[in-house]
Amino acid sequence: MVPALERRVVAVTDTSADDSAPSGSSPARPGRWQGLVRTRPELVVAATGGLLMLLTSGRYGYHRDELYFLEAGRHLAWGYPDQPPLVPAAARLMSLLLPDSPMTLRLPSTLIAATVVALSGAMARRLGAAPAGQVLAAVTTGICGFVLGMGHLLSTSTFDLIGWTLLTYLLLRLLQGGGARLWLYAGVVAGITLQANVLVGFLLAGFVAGVLVAGPRTLLRSPWPWIAAVLALLVGLPYLVWQGAHGWPQLDVARGIARGDSGSSASRVAFLPLLLLEVGPWLVPVWLFGLVRLGRDRVLRCFAVAFVLLLVVFVLTGGKPYYLAGLFPLLFAAGAQPFLDRVGRPWVVAAVLVLSTPALVFTLPLLPVSAVDPVIAVNYDAGETIGWPRFTRQVADAYAGLPPGTAIVTSNYGQAGAIDRYGGPLGLPSAYSGHNGYAAWGHPPGKTPALVIGEDPALLADSCTDLRTLGRISSPSDVDNDENGTVLRWCVPARSWRELWPSFTHLG
Template identity: 60%
Template sequence: MQTTERPAFARREVGAVAAVLGLTLLVFSGRYGYHRDELYFLAAGHHPAWGYPDQPPLVPLLARLADIVAPGSLIALRLPSTLAATTVVLLAGLTARDLGARRNGQVVAATTTAMCGFVLGTGHLLSTSTFALLGGTAVVALLVRILAGSAGIRSWLALGLLAGVTSEFNILVLALVAAVGVAVALVGPRHWFREPGPYLAVLVALVLAAPYLLWQADHGWPQSEIADNIANGGSGSSQSRIAFLPMVILQAGPWLAPLWLTGLFRLLRDRTLRCLPVAFLVLTVLVLVAGGKPYYLSGFLPLFLAAGAQPFVDRARTWVVPALLVLSTPVLVFVLPLLPAKDAQVAVDVNYDAGETIGWPAYVDQIAAAYHRLPAGTAILTDNYGEAGAVDRFGPDLGLPAAHSGHNGFGRWGPPPRSAPVLAVGLDRATLARSCTSVQRLGRLHEVHGIDNDEDGAPLFFCAAPVEPWSRLWSRFVFLG
């Protein structure tokens, strides 16, 4: 590192930036509606387990607790994400201080982090990526202190605890830790391999991650199949390998790239801290090969903004940083629900996830209208967990039964009753024709605001009776992705 004495922490200024971000996220938490993943988390929270095919247990547990404390409140559901995003901003300011930034550099690090698309996006919605960002940022911030020689065995223990607890929200933090290990082997400090601290950290992390890892092993590692599906474009937010790096820059904020690239190259020149940017490059290669998503790298972005803030401020004209921040403000429109829902297509065209927060109550109203024209005892079978989660959330007030779906965790929670007729939502006729004695088309879902999202146009069919008990047909409908 270039400094031996840390400047004072700009507590008030950095705290003010974090508070503004937190207040902004809080104000807009209740607009539009649930994201499809949030509906799934709420449903999964009613099926507590050590793991699910696509995620560890703690995000569904958080969703369940929020719904117990404040039933139906989006603000309560998203409060953990708001707090996570504000913590990331504070960590960016602290890390900038640890890297020698003065007061103005710390404020720039915090402000640019608050304007980063990754931070705003994951701070707005409850998601596993929220905690990948928070945990990754915290692990990297602690590694900066360890590398500076200002921390001992307790810091390694804390590192293991951070990584282990984060792994029960999002297992990707272990990939970040592994990338750091590879980077240390490549560029040092190799004396870590002769010290007990790193081994203690890895041991603690693996012990805390063990419940989920054992669940995955006991169920045949379904998350690896989901990863393959994501790599092959099966997720709505999947990116091609060609588009991956441009999307990292776009989602981080293209106008902020000069700052975080300054930080990346600064750290590559620093013998003490070089393993961190090398770990980022190692992780980038791993994610590219595996076909992962841009947010998998997000834990390093606050570090690079922190490392680049003071050098950039010192070299650039005084108006440059304010100009970059002003140019970055459109991210607010694309990531947060600032526009009326009827005018949100411009945001949806850029940000897939925005579209998945619009229209669910109306979709369930349409499902209910079709359902109540069908015979008593009809079950509801949906194509994906968003549709099933929406029926479970909004359906009871409309007289709907719990939904069934073969998608991810829902697939493990069981098929429709033995020989019940079903209202099929979003499933294609060919699949139903192989499983039902007759298939009657009932119509399509339509998004009432005119937004083009995944559910708009989803077909509704009535399956009069299954050709076999649903328990025997269920494997046709179960899928991971």
Template identity: 45%
Template structure:
């Protein structure tokens, strides 16, 4: 099949240096993977993995299943859970180098792409811990690489691979649908439109639908709860997300890399040799508009920003080769070194936990990895106050999935029973039996009384202290001992369900 134009083949892939950079990154992530502790989302993934299903109210099933497989294969601690995140991050570096190659980048540009990717704060942060964003970034970049292969060669059979990657991506996070939407819109706007004709795009869409169908069926069967979750995020954080939309992109990827992705966008839009790739340039502002309207977070568009950065690596390579090479080389090296140091502080567990306030100002997720065992110890202290003859009727109820996940993970080792919560998919895993009529040990965030109003005779018996004076979401969380519930659990349960 013919291409979209007489495009020269890409340069040889710089396998040895690129794979070497990916291996070094994987080594660093592995060495640091056991520091601090689980993130609240990771604890939730572990719990969801113990309740395998085709979907959950706030996410598709892939990440929880990966979490379950990882802990079964590599151990039940943070280091074992994070092996897939490390591997995804290393592969991401390789894919970005391949993107730079598709954009006509030679060996030096590919190495620059690998280095800039492996030192960006966003990549390091999501590579350190397992999250839906970890897999999502890799899926987006892989889809973009496949689309570029399609555009450069004009071979419609690449639509099958695009569809397969997108369908798998939907089983992890729904945002990949936005990527496909803006790519198709960009193709319609600036071409080459011929790649949208014929049966291959339809076949690719069919492949994506078949792979995504189990999750879509689950969501439809349960009344599309993901939309409720999205509405809650927009209502709670939409204004802040819009205000921080641009700053988040700059800070998360790195201010030092702004000239690189700006050069990449200008190159894709202006360079006649890359006219076939121009839809990539248009897709970025289209995606920004969609996310802004929806009140989404700034990091949703970072995958396309990384694609633009890959396109900008060849101009950077040419700049380092032009006059005063030594000075320009040292300048580029110094910028990368500064970026790597700052990104490590923001995204990796390199600081003492007592100094995390600095990193939290940019990346609050750092602090959410600290203090879970002490929370469970406070719960254990509260549980010990319940008379032994009442414990068969007693219930531990947590306000959110982080608290519930921590108690579920660490609690059995401290003699605690199963925990219940109405947050997200914990609500689907069932209420306690109605005969469990109290006492109730209630765990909730400091100052948040929304849940407590459903219980009677409550008195505070413990407070959570992470012992690092770290102001994360669970610092000073309250543990209250309540005499019971205001009605039977089965009647009360719908009122206890909440999504945010």
């Protein structure tokens, strides 16, 4: 490392260091692209993308996870078996502001996606990109399938995306000689992100491993990174204490994901192809340029090492491709200007972007419901936003012919959340479910007969003295989602629900 650059890295302990001047980068360069846009163009791109998401966020309906978050928000706690408390709390807040509005519920996600796009452009500028490079970084981030999908729905991964992006932005500034206060910001961001999604721990571990492998190791000789780590743990401590007190159920959820129990799980063989598909196949050259650019920079090489290490870890542990989503804004930022410099032809750049626009169709609710099955084949989550009011009406039709006081037991939290959200005006009671957080919110009293939705027939055969099929759910336009064809059954329990409930409880 050249002495001047090493002094910049060591300067992380100096709070008076200049945070604005980029190092480990080339200065913004004039040229054919220079006059394309003006200062801070990433904000225009971010605002445009945010507006598109806002205008489409109310179509189709709630996702099954969002219905669960709404109910979890009515049972506020420091933790749940499958997630930290931040997203249910956000769902509770948004439902108080404007109840029964998917658009309002998703407003935090829309703002997060727009902020991530702006941060990618800002990182490109810090890495020496000209205005056109900043625009390309923002646009490629904005049409990345991960960002579009997470920006459309309220989810724990959405908050993880902004947490990872903010952390990489702060760590980039620190590597470029930023002051010690940036470590404090990083600690707070990491702690808050931990209250939404535990995957942020992988980013921090990956970054430390990258620094140990590729340098600059002087970064870790300062006390500030360790102070930041302690601060992050303190902010995230309530959730960690809750998990410890309940036997770490999050680990059971992770094992279920690795087994393929989740609807969006990916096999180890399919991990990399799905990653390329979900980011956007035409965008591969841009972020690969970024990975190479980071790998060639002695100061920033730790980011490239961290990406490769985390890719290997998530493949080996059976993770999902989107676990890496938070590193792509940095990769696009690093690769935008090298891509422009190497390609040099505006029509090629335009072609890459135009060919990437189908990501909008596969992530946002742009098609009519009758034409959405091809989208569901690529994007499982699209199907889980369709048909919940119809589902609840069909449950209500079956329930109307049953004795008064019959309970409703569902096989998953989406079904239970839909009944709790839409069932009241149709005369339905609150639902019970043994799935994840719902399991702790109660079970039917005594030996109350129940309308059971979608449970394992073998389990019901062992649990019910009287078991009859009442009908099946049909989705709008026969959409191929998880609930289409779900069986409704009448069950008279053989024993009290208190005794049966452990058999109905499951995580995943």
